[in-house]
Amino acid sequence: MANSASSDAFVEFDRVQKSYDGEVLVVKDLNLQMPKGEFLTMLGPSGSGKTTCLMMLAGFETATHGEIRLDGREINNIPPHKRGIGMVFQNYALFPHMTIGENLSFPLEVRGLGKSEREAKIKRALDMVEMGAFINRRPAQLSGGQQQRIALSRALVFEPELVLMDEPLGALDKQLREKMQFEITHLAHNLGITTVYVTHDQTEALTMSDRVAVFDDGRIQQLAPPDELYEQPQNSFVAQFIGENNTLEGVVKEIKGGIALVQLDDGELIDCKPINVSQPGERTRVSIRPERVEFNKDRLKEGAHTLKAEVLEFIYMGDIFRTRLRVAGNDEFVVKTRNAPDQVRLKPGTQIEIGWLPEDCRALDA
Amino acid sequence: MTDSTANGEMLTTADGRPLKAALAKAEAHAKRRAFLLVLPLLAFILITFVAPIGQMLFKSVNNEGFTVHEDLGTGVRTPIMTNIAAWFDENPLGTDPGEDAYEALAKDLVVLRELKAPGQAGTRINYELSGSRSMFTKAARKAKKLKPPYKEAILDLDEDWGSPKLWQVMRGASSSFTSNFYLAAADRQRDENAKVVMVNENRQVYVKLFMRTLNLSLLITFLTFVLAYPIAHLLATLPLRHSNLLMILVLLPFWTSLLVRTTSWMVLLQSQGVVNDALVASGILGDENRLQMMYNRTGTVIAMTHILLPFMVLPLYSVMRPINPSYVRAARSLGATSWTAFRRIYFPQTVPGIGAGALLVFILSVGYYITPALVGGADGQLISNLIAFHMQKSLNWSLAAALAALLLGGILILYWLYDRLVGIDNLKLG
Ligand SMILES: Nc1ncnc2c1ncn2[C@@H]1O[C@H](COP(=O)(O)OP(=O)(O)O)[C@@H](O)[C@H]1O
Ligand SMILES: [Mg+2]
Numbered sequence: 099m100a101n102s103a104s105s106d107a108f109v110e111f112d113r114v115q116k117s118y119d120g121e122v123l124v125v126k127d128l129n130l131q132m133p134k135g136e137f138l139t140m141l142g143p144s145g146s147g148k149t150t151c152l153m154m155l156a157g158f159e160t161a162t163h164g165e166i167r168l169d170g171r172e173i174n175n176i177p178p179h180k181r182g183i184g185m186v187f188q189n190y191a192l193f194p195h196m197t198i199g200e201n202l203s204f205p206l207e208v209r210g211l212g213k214s215e216r217e218a219k220i221k222r223a224l225d226m227v228e229m230g231a232f233i234n235r236r237p238a239q240l241s242g243g244q245q246q247r248i249a250l251s252r253a254l255v256f257e258p259e260l261v262l263m264d265e266p267l268g269a270l271d272k273q274l275r276e277k278m279q280f281e282i283t284h285l286a287h288n289l290g291i292t293t294v295y296v297t298h299d300q301t302e303a304l305t306m307s308d309r310v311a312v313f314d315d316g317r318i319q320q321l322a323p324p325d326e327l328y329e330q331p332q333n334s335f336v337a338q339f340i341g342e343n344n345t346l347e348g349v350v351k352e353i354k355g356g357i358a359l360v361q362l363d364d365g366e367l368i369d370c371k372p373i374n375v376s377q378p379g380e381r382t383r384v385s386i387r388p389e390r391v392e393f394n395k396d397r398l399k400e401g402a403h404t405l406k407a408e409v410l411e412f413i414y415m416g417d418i419f420r421t422r423l424r425v426a427g428n429d430e431f432v433v434k435t436r437n438a439p440d441q442v443r444l445k446p447g448t449q450i451e452i453g454w455l456p457e458d459c460r461a462l463d464a
Numbered sequence: 465m466t467d468s469t470a471n472g473e474m475l476t477t478a479d480g481r482p483l484k485a486a487l488a489k490a491e492a493h494a495k496r497r498a499f500l501l502v503l504p505l506l507a508f509i510l511i512t513f514v515a516p517i518g519q520m521l522f523k524s525v526n527n528e529g530f531t532v533h534e535d536l537g538t539g540v541r542t543p544i545m546t547n548i549a550a551w552f553d554e555n556p557l558g559t560d561p562g563e564d565a566y567e568a569l570a571k572d573l574v575v576l577r578e579l580k581a582p583g584q585a586g587t588r589i590n591y592e593l594s595g596s597r598s599m600f601t602k603a604a605r606k607a608k609k610l611k612p613p614y615k616e617a618i619l620d621l622d623e624d625w626g627s628p629k630l631w632q633v634m635r636g637a638s639s640s641f642t643s644n645f646y647l648a649a650a651d652r653q654r655d656e657n658a659k660v661v662m663v664n665e666n667r668q669v670y671v672k673l674f675m676r677t678l679n680l681s682l683l684i685t686f687l688t689f690v691l692a693y694p695i696a697h698l699l700a701t702l703p704l705r706h707s708n709l710l711m712i713l714v715l716l717p718f719w720t721s722l723l724v725r726t727t728s729w730m731v732l733l734q735s736q737g738v739v740n741d742a743l744v745a746s747g748i749l750g751d752e753n754r755l756q757m758m759y760n761r762t763g764t765v766i767a768m769t770h771i772l773l774p775f776m777v778l779p780l781y782s783v784m785r786p787i788n789p790s791y792v793r794a795a796r797s798l799g800a801t802s803w804t805a806f807r808r809i810y811f812p813q814t815v816p817g818i819g820a821g822a823l824l825v826f827i828l829s830v831g832y833y834i835t836p837a838l839v840g841g842a843d844g845q846l847i848s849n850l851i852a853f854h855m856q857k858s859l860n861w862s863l864a865a866a867l868a869a870l871l872l873g874g875i876l877i878l879y880w881l882y883d884r885l886v887g888i889d890n891l892k893l894g
Contacts, residue, residue: 105746156797157796157797158793158796176799177795177796177802178793179798179799179800179801179802179805180798181796181797182795182799183797184798185793185794185797185798187790187793187794188790189790191788191790191791191792191793191794193795193809194795194813195812202799204800204808205798205800208798208799208800208801208804249739252798253797253798256798256799262797292550295494318822408803416508
């Protein structure tokens with residue numbers, strides 16, 4: 099193969115494609131390299147192919163094309179039970195006819211471990227998630243959060259180097275979810291396990307991961323650490339999907355010195371950073387994060403383009419103020435400001451001028 | 465628990481009535497309505513099911529053939545054989561019948577003759593001592609002409625009247641209630657001293673037939689299980705539009721008449737049938753050693769396995785459908801081979817369905833009648849066929865009832881055992 103295994107990648111997808119029915123490619127061209135110990139999240143809307151990728155990695159689906167490598171070894175044809183990958187399922191998949199202890203014992207038994215060794219490992223794995231007291235219960239006697247912990251400790255009890263989790267927190271309520279997010283990341287880092295985590299919840303992805311792969315339409319749209327993903331989205335899908343985002347549509351007038359001059363649809367001109375526009379005449383979608391919008395003239399750079407805006411709504415949210423504006427015909431333009439002593443509270447109906455630094459305003463694909 | 469609160473006061477409703485009384489009144493109405501709703505079904509079951517079964521069980525211990533004559537036209541019931549019954553009451557078992565006994569018999573025979581009932585009484589004795597029916601009809605014909613000493617006169621007619629066995633059987637039959645039919649159903653009888661002994665070896669049929677019924681039913685249950693398990697699994701895991709088609713194929717036998725299905729098995733399996741013809745034509749079998757697959761045990765097993773298959777598939781399907789595939793996947797990801805994952809994770813979760821299907825198929829096949837009757841031949845008959853024989857041909861309803869009651873008892877015992885071993889609440893029918 100031309101693009102052979104890069105030596106430092108622990109998990110590697112190499113031009114992987116997947117089709118279930120021979121008509122539609124569910125995964126289109128997946129290239130991904132993960133170093134050992136990384137916590138990587140696959141984030142994307144439902145149906146974007148995240149589970150399929152995970153299943154191919156676990157060995158429950160075969161790749162239609164391409165290679166999947168684990169620790170430098172091609173694993174396309176290795177059956178799931180020989181891959182030694184821990185897995186946490188969305189419904190936990192705790193065996194209902196076994197006690198918690200038996201559930202955890204199962205992977206150790208099939209590996210032929212002796213009784214005392216099994217008991218020691220089970221105890222350690224249960225203590226790790228603070229569930230030691232529940233060893234003789236059945237899964238049905240546990241709450242959702244407790245089952246989640248057991249599923250996690252079962253996936254870790256045989257000490258796999260790679261753990262896959264498919265929306266493991268999807269069934270929990272918000273508070274418990276946040277607690278578990280913290281616990282999972284903590285565990286993964288402490289144990290030094292490589293983790294592939296699947297979710298459609300962007301907060302979860304941003305708070306937990308070393309890197310996030312944003313999936314859409316069977317492709318990775320962007321693969322980057324959380325901050326980069328949020329601050330430097332590479333296309334409008336990512337900009338829209340991650341965090342809150344303001345969009346303005348227009349046409350590129352000229353690109354010069356790393357700055358693109360964009361004429362918005364109502365005729366106004368703004369300066370932007372060209373990301374995936376290359377020549378004048380192209381249509382573009384301009385993306386600005388709500389907290390990067392400035393309406394205090396003193397703080398704007400001299401000569402910066404400004405736009406007229408009308409305040410439509412002011413919402414007090416405690417730590418921040420959220421102000422909705424009408425800008426260039428867009429009624430959903432949002433500005434977020436910190437609740438500081440000198441902060442201005444804008445009144446609905448007020449006419450103001452807004453602006454931003456050209457590097458915070460990204461000209462993306464239309 | 466008491467009716468009062470902690471401080472001893474009665475809880476009352478807003479208008480001062482005791483709370484419990486008010487609740488009972490409110491619920492009584494709902495209960496009455498529920499009862500009225502199920503009343504029609506209850507009556508239907510009582511009339512068509514409980515009553516006949518009770519009557520059947522009663523018949524197995526009660527036979528009036530030797531005690532009461534009922535005129536079919538008028539319904540008038542006349543006691544018969546009263547004199548001899550009185551003699552039996554006065555003389556304990558083992559007394560040699562003397563002149564007084566034969567006199568009583570002669571008087572009863574006259575009554576039988578007048579009532580035109582000698583056949584009925586003879587038949588009752590004949591159940592336990594074959595060949596005795598004709599003795600009664602013959603003697604009754606000449607009863608009026610009999611003169612003392614009666615013993616000689618009657619023994620002159622047929623010296624078998626002196627057989628101690630006959631007198632023992634008559635003693636038993638002179639009471640309407642008897643356990644003899646149960647004994648007969650277990651291949652046992654009473655000898656002349658009323659001791660329970662096995663019947664002649666060449667007449668021991670029922671125990672053998674019960675055992676055969678049990679064995680074949682177990683075999684059929686096992687075969688349906690082996691055939692149904694993979695099908696049910698396929699049905700449960702296939703996407704819905706494919707599984708619907710397969711389900712129709714599985715249920716197809718339900719939609720065709722039982723008789724049609726059985727007959728088609730006859731067409732297929734008989735020695736000049738399709739299967740044999742195919743085997744011969746393909747050269748696997750010589751024309752002279754065609755397989756005997758019909759009119760024997762093989763035929764019964766094949767046809768019944770096919771007919772009862774859906775009863776195994778459906779309960780299995782209903783437990784397999786909701787088993788999330790992620791269980792097996794989890795097991796595989798934890799390092800189990802697909803066989804281990806099946807054995808330790810999937811199979812245990814299907815046990816309630818296996819129990820339900822096996823119980824269903826077993827109970828149905830223990831009582832199966834039509835198919836063994838048509839394709840069973842001599843050694844493929846089951847106990848039900850014999851029950852039918854006694855109901856329809858030999859008209860020994862008491863024996864038929866005793867056989868049926870034993871069958872019922874056996875099934876109840878198995879059911880109880882199953883409950884002890886597996887637990888009925890683990891049963892899942894759908
Ligand atoms: N077993 C399957 N057979 C056929 N199509 C499937 C199967 N599993 C998933 N798909 C399809 O593949 C696409 C991606 O599914 P999935 O990987 O589950 O997405 P996600 O996990 O991101 O929600 C969906 O359109 C889904 O309908
Ligand atoms: Mg999914």
